[in-house]
Amino acid sequence: MPLIALLPGDGIGPEVVAEARRVLEALDLDLTFESAPVGGAAYEALGHPLPPSTLDLAQRADAVLFGAVGDARYDSLERAFRPEQAILGLRKALGLFANLRPAKLFAGLEDASALKPEVAGAIDLVIIRELNGDVYFGEKGQRKTADGRREGYDIMSYDEDQVRRIAHVGFQTARGRTGKLCSVDKANVLETSQLWRDVVIEVSAEYSDVQLTHMYVDNAAMQLVRNPGQFDTIVTGNLFGDILSDQASMCAGSIGMLPSASLNGTGKGMYEPIHGSAPDIAGQGKANPCATILSAAMLLRHSLNAAAAADRVEAAVTAALVAGSRTPDLGGALSTSAMGDAVVAKL
Numbered sequence: 476m477p478l479i480a481l482l483p484g485d486g487i488g489p490e491v492v493a494e495a496r497r498v499l500e501a502l503d504l505d506l507t508f509e510s511a512p513v514g515g516a517a518y519e520a521l522g523h524p525l526p527p528s529t530l531d532l533a534q535r536a537d538a539v540l541f542g543a544v545g546d547a548r549y550d551s552l553e554r555a556f557r558p559e560q561a562i563l564g565l566r567k568a569l570g571l572f573a574n575l576r577p578a579k580l581f582a583g584l585e586d587a588s589a590l591k592p593e594v595a596g597a598i599d600l601v602i603i604r605e606l607n608g609d610v611y612f613g614e615k616g617q618r619k620t621a622d623g624r625r626e627g628y629d630i631m632s633y634d635e636d637q638v639r640r641i642a643h644v645g646f647q648t649a650r651g652r653t654g655k656l657c658s659v660d661k662a663n664v665l666e667t668s669q670l671w672r673d674v675v676i677e678v679s680a681e682y683s684d685v686q687l688t689h690m691y692v693d694n695a696a697m698q699l700v701r702n703p704g705q706f707d708t709i710v711t712g713n714l715f716g717d718i719l720s721d722q723a724s725m726c727a728g729s730i731g732m733l734p735s736a737s738l739n740g741t742g743k744g745m746y747e748p749i750h751g752s753a754p755d756i757a758g759q760g761k762a763n764p765c766a767t768i769l770s771a772a773m774l775l776r777h778s779l780n781a782a783a784a785a786d787r788v789e790a791a792v793t794a795a796l797v798a799g800s801r802t803p804d805l806g807g808a809l810s811t812s813a814m815g816d817a818v819v820a821k822l
C-alpha cells in the first residue's frame with residue numbers, strides 16, 4: 476500500500492493539502508497517508524523547520540505532497556531556522572534535482588489571465604527547473620568590506636554533471652511533447668550560464684529529433700508575456716525557473732493553478748503547488764486548491780505509476796472549471812473546500 480507523506484506547512488498550505496487529500500481518497504486507490512509538520516508549524520512544534528521525524532517520513536514515503544511554508548513572523552530568524560529552509564532541505568536531502576512546472580490555460584480561464592484571451596489561449600508549456608544547484612545552494616553570507624561596509628553574497632555555480640542531468644530531462648520531456656526545447660540562461664553575462672549553454676549543446680547531440688533553441692532570461696520573461704504559445708519545453712536553472720514559473724502562472728490564469736513535481740530519477744518525488752503560503756488570504760477559505768490537486772495528479776503519474784487516475788483528476792479539474800467553479804483568484808466566489816467539492820463531484 477503506497478505511503479503518501481503529507482506536509483501541509485503554513486498559511487494556506489493546510490487548506491489546499493486537505494482538498495488534495497480528499498481528491499486522492501475519493502479515488503479509492505488504497506493509499507496510506509501520514510502527516511508531519513514542516514516549516515513555521517514545525518519550528519513552533521519542534522524547534523526546527525525540518526525536524527528529523529519529518530525528514531524521516533519524507534524518506535520512508537513513496538511520495539511527498541507538500542503544501543507551502545513561510546510567514547513574515549519568521550523572517551528575522553537565523554536563516555537555518557526559517558521555514559523556507561525546510562523545502563530546500565527536502566529538495567537536497569531527497570536529491571530532487573528536476574522540477575517540472577507545467578503551465579497551460581484551462582478551458583474557460585482566458586478571462587482570468589493577465590494576457591489578452593487570444594494570447595493566453597495558446598499557453599501550454601512546461602518549465603523544467605534545475606532544483607539542487609545554482610545560487611540557491613552556493614556559499615552565502617554577509618560580511619564586512621575592508622572599509623567596514625556590510626556586504627551580502629551568494630555564490631552562483633553549476634558543475635557540468637548538474638547541467639547534463641537536467642538537460643537530459645529537458646530533452647526527454649520535449650521529445651514526449653512537441654519536440655521543441657528552449658534553454659534559458661544569461662550566457663551573455665554569467666560564466667555559470669556559459670557552461671550551462673555549452674553543456675546543453677553537448678547533450679543535444681544525443682537528441683537530433685529535438686529542436687533546441689537558446690534564449691536569454693530577460694528576453695524569455697518578455698516573450699512569455701508577448702507570445703507564450705511559442706514555448707513548449709523550457710529548461711533552465713534554479714533561480715530563473717523560480718521566477719519564470721510564477722510569471723507563467725499568471726499568463727495561465729492564476730498562481731493557484733500551477734502544480735509541480737520534484738523528481739530524482741528513482742520514481743520517488745515531492746509534489747507541491749508552485750505558490751507560497753499566501754499569508755494575505757490564509758485562514759479565510761479563499762485559496763485555490765487546484766494547484767495542489769493537480770500536484771496530486773502529478774504524484775499519481777510520476778510516483779505511483781497510476782496514469783489513468785492522474786488523467787481522471789486532471790479531467791475532473793477541467794470539468795469543474797468548465798462548469799464555472801471558480802475561487803476568487805479566478806474571478807469566482809467559491810471557497811477552498813467548495814472548489815474541492817466541485818472537483819470531487821466531477822471525478
Ligand SMILES: NC(=O)c1ccc[n+]([C@@H]2O[C@H](COP(=O)([O-])OP(=O)(O)OC[C@H]3O[C@@H](n4cnc5c(N)ncnc54)[C@H](O)[C@@H]3O)[C@@H](O)[C@H]2O)c1
Binds near residue numbers: 487491764
Ligand atoms: N513552496 C513554498 O512553500 C513557497 C513558495 C513561494 C513562497 N513561499 C513563502 O510564502 C510566503 C509568502 O510569499 P509570497 O507572498 O511572496 O508568495 P505567495 O505565492 O504565497 O503569494 C503571492 C500572491 O499570490 C496569492 N496566492 C498564492 N497562492 C494562491 C492560491 N492557491 N489561491 C489564490 N491566491 C494565491 C497570494 O494571496 C498572494 O497575493 C513567504 O514566506 C515565502 O517565502 C513558500
Ligand SMILES: CC(C)[C@H](C(=O)O)[C@@H](O)C(=O)O
Binds near residue numbers: 559562
Ligand atoms: C520558498 C522558496 C524557497 C521556493 C523557491 O524559491 O524555490 C519557492 O519560491 C518555490 O517556487 O518553490
Ligand SMILES: [Mg+2]
Binds near residue numbers: 717
Ligand atoms: Mg517560487
